Amino acid sequence: MTPEKLEQELERLHAESFAWALGCCSRDRAEAEDVLQEAYLKILEGRARFLGRSSLKTFFFSVIRRTASEHRRRALWRRFLPLGGESDRPLRQPLPDEPPAADAVERRIFVERALRALARRQREVLTLVFAHGLTVEESAAALGISVGSARVHYQRGKARMATLLRGER
Amino acid sequence: MSGSDDDRIERALSEQRRLDEGLAPDFRSLLARPRPPASRGPAGRILVVAALLLVIGVALWSRSRPPAPPRSGMAAGSLTTWRAPTDFLLETPGSRLWSSPPVFGSVEAEKALSHPEGEKGKKS
Numbered sequence: 671m672t673p674e675k676l677e678q679e680l681e682r683l684h685a686e687s688f689a690w691a692l693g694c695c696s697r698d699r700a701e702a703e704d705v706l707q708e709a710y711l712k713i714l715e716g717r718a719r720f721l722g723r724s725s726l727k728t729f730f731f732s733v734i735r736r737t738a739s740e741h742r743r744r745a746l747w748r749r750f751l752p753l754g755g756e757s758d759r760p761l762r763q764p765l766p767d768e769p770p771a772a773d774a775v776e777r778r779i780f781v782e783r784a785l786r787a788l789a790r791r792q793r794e795v796l797t798l799v800f801a802h803g804l805t806v807e808e809s810a811a812a813l814g815i816s817v818g819s820a821r822v823h824y825q826r827g828k829a830r831m832a833t834l835l836r837g838e839r
Numbered sequence: 840m841s842g843s844d845d846d847r848i849e850r851a852l853s854e855q856r857r858l859d860e861g862l863a864p865d866f867r868s869l870l871a872r873p874r875p876p877a878s879r880g881p882a883g884r885i886l887v888v889a890a891l892l893l894v895i896g897v898a899l900w901s902r903s904r905p906p907a908p909p910r911s912g913m914a915a916g917s918l919t920t921w922r923a924p925t926d927f928l929l930e931t932p933g934s935r936l937w938s939s940p941p942v943f944g945s946v947e948a949e950k951a952l953s954h955p956e957g958e959k960g961k962k963s
Contacts, residue, residue, distance in 0.1 A: 681866045688863035689856045699862060707869050714870075747884070778858060781851045801852035832844035835851060 671720065679726050680710060686802060690731055693797050694738035697782065701741060709737045724811050728804065731812040735794070784834035792827025795820055 671679075680687070691702040691709070709730070712718040718733045720726060785793050791813070798809040810820035 684866040684869075685860035685863045686856070689859035692859050692862070703864055703869060703872075707872060707874070710870055711874070774858070778855060781855050784851070785855075796848065797852060797856075800849045801856040828844070828848060831848050835844075835847050 671722075671726075673714065676720070677714065680713065680730065683727055683730060686727075687730060687734060690797070690802060691734050691738065693794070694735050695741070701738075705734060705738045705741055708741075709734045712737065724808065727802075728808045728812050731798070731802070731804075732814060735813060781835075784831060787834055788827050788830055789823070791815070791819075791823045792830065795823040796827045796831060799824060 687709075688702060688706055691706045692699065695701040695705055709718075712733060713720065713730070720729050723729075785797075788796070794813055795806070795809050798804040798812060799806060804812065806820050806824050807817050809824070810817045813820065815823075
């Protein structure tokens with residue numbers, strides 16, 4: 671795939687990729703932007719190479735997830751060894767202009783709370799399958815886990831999520 | 840697990856994804872944005888770990904060293920040469936005899952033993 675074609679494909683997937691990055695960064699928007707930018711640069715500079723073993727979307731989602739993990743580890747290092755490096759952080763873009771409707775906010779908070787109640791792997795598999803339309807096998811590839819393990823996370827996560835969405839405990 | 844549960848989950852997560860997608864910044868502006876501050880990278884981490892190891896090494900080395908001799912040479916010197924102000928009271932007549940082991944046949948010893956100073960005074 672040529673660099674131009676690759677960039678076009680990334681642009682096509684951009685909004686969806688951002689949604690996935692947001693999920694990988696505990697819904698921290700600023701961090702999700704950093705992670706997504708770094709993931710793009712990794713691919714465009716050839717530090718992460720797409721070999722065509724899976725779909726580009728699966729591959730790119732796995733790059734985003736790995737980059738988010740690296741960010742988490744770095745944040746952990748910074749917490750214990752405050753070595754600076756944050757002062758020259760660029761200013762963030764403001765939040766969206768129009769706040770969403772109250773019931774939409776409520777609904778969103780409800781879904782977010784339900785997702786947070788799941789184990790991280792369960793949350794990731796369910797998001798990839800139900801929100802991004804990946805198969806369980808593709809989700810396993812994106813998360814770097816075995817298909818069997820992904821299936822277990824999928825089944826358990828789905829049962830728990832269904833209970834939570836029904837409003838039960 | 841029923842199909843309606845699947846539908847409910849799919850609806851909830853798809854809706855959330857749609858809302859999240861609305862928050863996405865522009866692709867080009869995100870790419871053109873100045874890079875986030877580079878992490879320390881492997882070199883930085885190695886430096887930090889090396890510094891920690893150095894500190895631990897120095898701490899262990901200083902613990903394993905034998906204790907240094909006390910630095911009170913001057914005080915010890917002055918103590919060995921110190922003399923009590925009343926030392927002269929101990930210098931009694933004939934005390935020289937007791938300061939060293941007697942040597943048989945020496946003139947002084949013979950004199951002292953045969954003519955003790957105290958007896959001389961009594962006779963005369």
